[in-house]
Amino acid sequence: MVVVVRLGRNEKCVLCNGLITKTYAAMKEWSISGHLCGMCYSAKISEHYPGKHVRMKSD
Numbered sequence: 480m481v482v483v484v485r486l487g488r489n490e491k492c493v494l495c496n497g498l499i500t501k502t503y504a505a506m507k508e509w510s511i512s513g514h515l516c517g518m519c520y521s522a523k524i525s526e527h528y529p530g531k532h533v534r535m536k537s538d
């Protein structure tokens with residue numbers, strides 16, 4: 480479920496616009512183009528897949 484695209488590069492999260500150190504790829508069904516930080520990814524996961532528990536490391 481968790482897709483880590485790249486490590487150690489400063490990119491901006493498309494949702495919160497914050498710098499992210501660990502980049503997560505948005506899933507197609509989320510209609511998001513770009514990358515997410517761990518927090519937003521985690522939020523999207525629980526939004527789209529309630530009931531599924533995905534353990535995340537905080538950024």
Ligand SMILES: [Zn+2]
Pocket residue numbers: 492493494495496497515516517518519520
């Ligand atoms: Zn974010």
